[in-house]
Every structure is written in C-alpha cells, then in structure tokens.
Amino acid sequence: MQRLKLFIPLLVFVALAAMFFGVERRVQRGEYAPTDLPSALVNRPLPAFSLPALDDGRTLTNSDIQGEWFLLNVWATWCPTCHYEHPFLVALADQGVKIVSVDYKDNAKAAQRWLAEKGNPYVATLFDEAGDFGLDLGVTGAPETYLVDAAGIVRFRYQGALDQAIWGREFAPLIAGLAAPSAELSQ
Amino acid sequence: MRRLLLAGWLILLSFSAHGVIETYQFDTDVQRARYHHFIEELRCPKCQNQNLSGSDSAISKDLRRQIHQMIMDDKSDIEITQYMVARYGDFILYRPQFNAATAVLWLTPLALLLLGLLVWWRMAATRAKPKLLSDQALSVTEQQQLKDLLDEENSASKDGGNK
Structure with a gap:
C-alpha cells in the first residue's frame, strides 16, 4: 500500500497529460476554441433595433426582418476574416438561406462598394455605425453569426468565419430542429 | 551602495x-x-x-x-x-455571481482547502499515534520487564564503572 502511494504523482501526471492532450486535439480539429464565449443571448429574443439600411438609409426594425428563421451575420470591411467568409455566405444565399447582416462600425461607402464588388448575399443590411446594436448583441468582434428562429429567438451564435464544415456541424442540425416543429404545426 | x-x-x-x-x-x-x-x-x-x-x-x-x-x-x-x-x-465579471454555471469557480478553492485540511489532519493523527500509545499505563508484566531491563542496565554500568 505504501509502495502504491509513491505512484500517485505519476498517475496525476498521466491523467492531466491525457486531459490536456484531448483538449489540444479538439482545438486543432477546430471543434473547440477556448476564446469563444457562450452568448448570453441564446434562447432570448433578438434585441430591439432601429437602424438605417446600408443601401438606401430607410429605417429598419425587428418587424421588417422577423417572421421566419434567418441568419444574422455581423461583418465589416475592416475585418479580414469577413473577406474569407464572404464567398460562403454568397453560396448559402444561393441555396435560399435568408441572411440579414449588420455592418458593424464601418464606413458606409466602403461597405456599399464591398457588396457591389463581391456580391450581396444579404436580404437586408443594417448599418450600425456606432456599434450600439453590436453592443446589444454582445458582439466582441467580426464576423459573428446568429441563428434567429421564426419567433425572433436567438438559437445559436457562432464567432468566426462560417464555412461548409461549421455549417454542417453546428447550424444544419439546429435548422433541421427548427423546421420540424413548424412542419408539425402546419399539418 | x-x-x-x-x-x-x-x-x-x-x-x-x-x-x-x-x-x-x-x-x-x-x-x-x-x-x-x-x-x-x-x-x-x-x-x-x-x-x-x-x-x-x-x-x-x-x-x-x-x-x-x-x-x-x-x-x-x-x-x-x-x-x-x-x-x-x-x-x-471578474467576480461572477454565484449560480449553477459559476458554482465550480466559487467552490473549488473551498473544496481544495477542505481536502488540504483533511490530509493535514490525517497526517497529524498518524504522527501523534505513537505518543498516544506511550501514554497508556503499563501492564504488570510490562512493568516487570522494564524493571528487569533497568536492573540489568544498572548492574552492567556499575560493572563497567568498576573496571
């Protein structure tokens, strides 16, 4: 018994090493990012907003965009990751996904040029020059993407660029879940 | 300097x-x-x-x-x-409110403190054990044995002193 006690430090070391190795592997695979914060908004209503549209400056509020599930994508022209993400958003929009966006703390001219040059995947773009709506959303940077359901409840928030792998892993199952109850209701 | x-x-x-x-x-x-x-x-x-x-x-x-x-x-x-x-x-919040999600943050130090106290208490108890044994009164036979040993010692040292 006394002998076995001598191995306790070794066992602790092995357990910790296994744990750290496991976490590190998940980080490498992109399944887990320690810097990602859980959003305080999940399962809460999308905050109320009243913001000018980027294209024509008309005022948009929640009632203008809510009604069916949609993605709310936070982007800006100063954000390099948004450049990387943009083609995937265009592809999603082509598949019929409704994407609303928030142009976060940006220059309107630069943002309009961006959409004209790279294609506009958004049904509407809210121009949040001061970042007030970003603050209400709990945005920490761009890009961030929120999944909002038909009732206007935020279901999920993703920090970072969307791509096919993340879409398939994180969003597709949730969206399938959103579609199911409404299908039942319509029957 | x-x-x-x-x-x-x-x-x-x-x-x-x-x-x-x-x-x-x-x-x-x-x-x-x-x-x-x-x-x-x-x-x-x-x-x-x-x-x-x-x-x-x-x-x-x-x-x-x-x-x-x-x-x-x-x-x-x-x-x-x-x-x-x-x-x-x-x-x-650097000092988050206590709730189900933050309980582990608040309680871990307390749990570690208790664990440390437990280990300390166990170690102290083991160390104190021999002392406790010696405090017990000796039985009659033990006293006799002790007396014999002391007598032996005394006579031996006397002999040594004489030589």
Missing part, C-alpha cells in the same frame, strides 16, 4: 502603470471612482484575461464609453452590471 539599493526597491515597488489614457469628464469624484471601479472589475470580452482598463481592443473602448455614459445617466451599479451580464454573460 545604499542609494543603489533604494533605487532597486523603488523599481520593485512601482506598481505597473497599465491602462489606457482616455479623457472622460465627470461631474463628481464619486462618478469618477465608480467608473474606475467598473473598468477594473469588468473583463474585456475579446481578451482572455484583461480588464477593460488594461485593454486596447475596440470592444473595450466601446464598453468604457458605455460605462461612462451610464454613469453620467445616473444608472445604478446594479443596472450597469446587469446591462453587461445580459450582453456578455458572467464571463465579463
């Missing part, structure tokens, strides 16, 4: 003067104190371990501006804290 030592001490004692310099106007010293309290106690949501006062990130700048705004609007401390937690979750 003494001067050098003094200089060394002063360097060691000088507190790290981090923090960004922004000029916010306050009406009273209480408002200023509350502002500084908040930017020290709230964590930058973009950073892993920096408070708002120490962070240069854009989001920290916005949050400092927001705190200043709310203080000037006479919002209470609780309102400001709730505003922040509603948007950024418990992460933003």
Whole structure:
C-alpha cells in the first residue's frame, strides 16, 4: 500500500497529460476554441433595433426582418476574416438561406462598394455605425453569426468565419430542429 | 551602495502603470471612482484575461464609453452590471455571481482547502499515534520487564564503572 502511494504523482501526471492532450486535439480539429464565449443571448429574443439600411438609409426594425428563421451575420470591411467568409455566405444565399447582416462600425461607402464588388448575399443590411446594436448583441468582434428562429429567438451564435464544415456541424442540425416543429404545426 | 539599493526597491515597488489614457469628464469624484471601479472589475470580452482598463481592443473602448455614459445617466451599479451580464454573460465579471454555471469557480478553492485540511489532519493523527500509545499505563508484566531491563542496565554500568 505504501509502495502504491509513491505512484500517485505519476498517475496525476498521466491523467492531466491525457486531459490536456484531448483538449489540444479538439482545438486543432477546430471543434473547440477556448476564446469563444457562450452568448448570453441564446434562447432570448433578438434585441430591439432601429437602424438605417446600408443601401438606401430607410429605417429598419425587428418587424421588417422577423417572421421566419434567418441568419444574422455581423461583418465589416475592416475585418479580414469577413473577406474569407464572404464567398460562403454568397453560396448559402444561393441555396435560399435568408441572411440579414449588420455592418458593424464601418464606413458606409466602403461597405456599399464591398457588396457591389463581391456580391450581396444579404436580404437586408443594417448599418450600425456606432456599434450600439453590436453592443446589444454582445458582439466582441467580426464576423459573428446568429441563428434567429421564426419567433425572433436567438438559437445559436457562432464567432468566426462560417464555412461548409461549421455549417454542417453546428447550424444544419439546429435548422433541421427548427423546421420540424413548424412542419408539425402546419399539418 | 545604499542609494543603489533604494533605487532597486523603488523599481520593485512601482506598481505597473497599465491602462489606457482616455479623457472622460465627470461631474463628481464619486462618478469618477465608480467608473474606475467598473473598468477594473469588468473583463474585456475579446481578451482572455484583461480588464477593460488594461485593454486596447475596440470592444473595450466601446464598453468604457458605455460605462461612462451610464454613469453620467445616473444608472445604478446594479443596472450597469446587469446591462453587461445580459450582453456578455458572467464571463465579463471578474467576480461572477454565484449560480449553477459559476458554482465550480466559487467552490473549488473551498473544496481544495477542505481536502488540504483533511490530509493535514490525517497526517497529524498518524504522527501523534505513537505518543498516544506511550501514554497508556503499563501492564504488570510490562512493568516487570522494564524493571528487569533497568536492573540489568544498572548492574552492567556499575560493572563497567568498576573496571
């Protein structure tokens, strides 16, 4: 018994090493990012907003965009990751996904040029020059993407660029879940 | 030499003067104190371990501006804290409220302290055991044995002394 006690430090070391190795592997695979914060908004209503549209400056509020599930994508022209993400958003929009966006703390001219040059995947773009709506959303940077359901409840928030792998892993199952109850209701 | 030592001490004692310099106007010293309290106690949501006062990130700048705004609007401390937690979750508080998600943060040190006390108590008990045994009164036969041993010793040392 006394002998076995001598191995306790070794066992602790092995357990910790296994744990750290496991976490590190998940980080490498992109399944887990320690810097990602859980959003305080999940399962809460999308905050109320009243913001000018980027294209024509008309005022948009929640009632203008809510009604069916949609993605709310936070982007800006100063954000390099948004450049990387943009083609995937265009592809999603082509598949019929409704994407609303928030142009976060940006220059309107630069943002309009961006959409004209790279294609506009958004049904509407809210121009949040001061970042007030970003603050209400709990945005920490761009890009961030929120999944909002038909009732206007935020279901999920993703920090970072969307791509096919993340879409398939994180969003597709949730969206399938959103579609199911409404299908039942319509029957 | 003494001067050098003094200089060394002063360097060691000088507190790290981090923090960004922004000029916010306050009406009273209480408002200023509350502002500084908040930017020290709230964590930058973009950073892993920096408070708002120490962070240069854009989001920290916005949050400092927001705190200043709310203080000037006479919002209470609780309102400001709730505003922040509603948007950024418990992460933003360096001293999070106690709830199911933060229980592990609050209770782990206590659990480790209890574990340490338990180990200390067990070790102390083991060490004290031989002492306790010796305090027990000797039985008659043990006393006889002891007496025999002492007698033997005495006679032996006497013999040795004589020689």
